[in-house]
Amino acid sequence: MPEAYIVAAVRTAGGRRGGALRDWHPADLxxxxxxxxxxxxxxxxxxxxxVIMGCVGQAGEQAHQIGRNAVLASNLPASVPAVTIDRQCGSSQQSVQFAAQAVLSxxxxxxxxxxxxxMTRVPMGLAANLPQQHGIGGSAWSPRIQQRFGVPEFSQFAGAEAIAAKHGLSRADLDAYALESHRRAAEASLAGAFGDEILPLAGLDREGAQIVHSRDEGIRFDATLERMAGVEPILPGGIVTPASASQMCDGASAMLxxxxxxxxxxGLQPLARLHAFAVTAGDPVIMLEEPINATRKALAxxxxxxxxxxxxxxxxxxAPIPLAWMQALGADPARTNALxxxxxxxxxxxxxxxxxMTTLVHALRRRGQRWGLQTMCEGGGIANVTIVEAL
Incomplete structure (x- = not known):
């Protein structure tokens, strides 16, 4: 059987929207x-x-085939081809899977x-909103889609609330999980656990002075449950808040x-072997629950x-997504998003x-461990699963 190996993996440190990476054109990043x-x-x-480049907001500075533009902005020769793909939040996980498929073939x-x-320079939703701002076009969801599923639109926020309700998760559960995410990330960052995977870049502080950006900017080292409890829900009457949701962020990542x-x-030294893949699709309304089904498929x-x-x-x-996933599959919380x-x-x-995946591979190797599984919920009710073996 042929094999596909990860021989290098790197990422930038995350930059808050309007933060340290605000001056970087995404092609240069x-x-x-x-x-x-x-x-x-x-x-x-x-x-x-x-080069297979994942990107969701393919508008503005990320338009005109950002994968190709990234090659042109790099030191790679112009003879290197590239393509840009969009599987929503799982876009670059799918990039890894497509790359592995090309190699395995x-x-x-x-x-x-x-x-x-x-997300600073190309705000979320820009590509969908631009035509309407010019007085043309309507919703991305056609009347036929709306009629089939009985909703005017598919909302990730409504999906997150539905998952919380279905799996019996409370506001307290979500806030506690979010606090633990910050605690683990802070501990890992202070211990230098991300050092091998991060490419330091020139950045800007709040005042516009030059800095070296080498630490994920979104980590709240002083996060408390009391502060989280005071954050208003995203949807009226809901329990998911900005504190228990992912942060908008600027960043880039790459694996060879x-x-x-x-x-x-x-004469390359592999970091890991790509062992197995799965991609599944399900209910586009609840949308974000599909990692459960995708994981079951990969295990089977x-x-x-x-x-x-x-x-x-x-x-x-x-927060409801990993909580529901752990609950449904019996995953060990200590092994889930450990950093x-x-x-x-x-x-x-x-x-x-x-x-x-960059974080997963480096963490497995640093700990002397072997097997890792990654999954992501994606717009439209899709999910990817990738299983890797650290070497």
């Missing part, structure tokens, strides 16, 4: 991680067969899977996926059990998939 992942692997950039040998999102042949020919496909895994990364789009998640570290939409 993505170009920086492309350069770094090639440098870390020690390969000739001219040998890269393709024998068609390509060195593929960069990456993602980028500047290599074939066995490339590992041998270039591989014959693995939840107890086989050392670490899990479950994207913290909203905090998007509630503390931020969720740069198109970059989050490869960001989570």
């Amino acid at each position: 993505a170009g920086a991680v492309l350069d770094e992942v090639v440098r870390r692997a020690g390969v000739d950039g001219a040998g890269i067969d393709d 024998g068609i390509q040998d060195l593929v960069i899977a990456a993602g980028v999102e500047s 996926i290599a074939s066995e042949r490339a590992v041998r020919d270039h 496909k591989t014959g693995m059990a939840m107890g086989d895994f050392d670490l899990f990364e479950v994207n913290e789009a909203f 905090g998640g998007a509630i503390a570290l931020g969720h740069p939409l198109g970059a989050s998939g490869a960001r989570l």
